[in-house]
Amino acid sequence: MNKLEHLEQEAFDSNVKIHDYYLGEDNLKGFYINGNIAINTSVGTTAEKSCVxxxxxxxxxxxxxxxxxxxxxxxxxxxxxxxxxxYNKQIGLIGLVRAFEHGCQNRFEIAEYLEVTEEFLEECIECYRNKYGICKRVDNYVVYFIPQLSVMKLV
Known part of the structure; x- marks a missing residue:
């Protein structure tokens, strides 16, 4: 199962209904109200839909x-x-480490590996930079956010 299918299953298990619906403008990607999620029909890719x-x-x-x-x-x-x-559900610090271990060399490859959009990945990194500062240790790794995203394995 891909990430979108996992999220759809989680929604189903939580009694949240998902509706594909045109929301009146392309900028509005999704909307949640009272156990219902509307995802705009203008959302084109599986990665974008899973982020929304x-x-x-x-x-x-x-x-x-x-x-x-x-x-x-x-x-x-x-x-x-x-x-x-x-961000934690779709990427998380461990996801960044897994992308590093997988050999991803740039943000495009990381986003593709994690099945998210590049924009979502960029926003996540900015959020983590604001939350953690320069870096954050995860198990035997250090994930750096400043000056740029990088992962270092500790020995």
Whole structure:
């Protein structure tokens, strides 16, 4: 099973229904409300659909109430929490290490290996950079975020 199929199974197991629906504009990729996720029919690739689904599942698990008004600090915090949930689900620090071990040389290869979009990977790295700073140790590895993404194996 690919990542999209795993997420669809998780949604099913959590009684969350997924609907493919045109949301009125191409910029709006997905929407979560009351146990239903609408994914815009304009979402073209499996990788993009899995990223959208992961974020909307993040809203299912982490958000409360109507958070559409992003001028509210509390709503922005809930949006960030849902995205962080999606980044951890789709990529995670271990995913970055696995991509390194697999021999991925650049962000395109990492995104392809992890079955996410390059944009989602970039946003994840920026989020982790803000959260962890220069680097973060994971088991016998150090994942560096500054000056650029890199992984070093400790001996």
């Amino acid at each position: 689904l992961a974020e909307e599942l993040g809203h299912h698990y982490t958000s409360v109430g109507n958070i559409l008004d992003l001028t509210s600090a509390a709503n922005r915090k809930q949006e960030r929490q849902a995205r962080l949930w999606a």
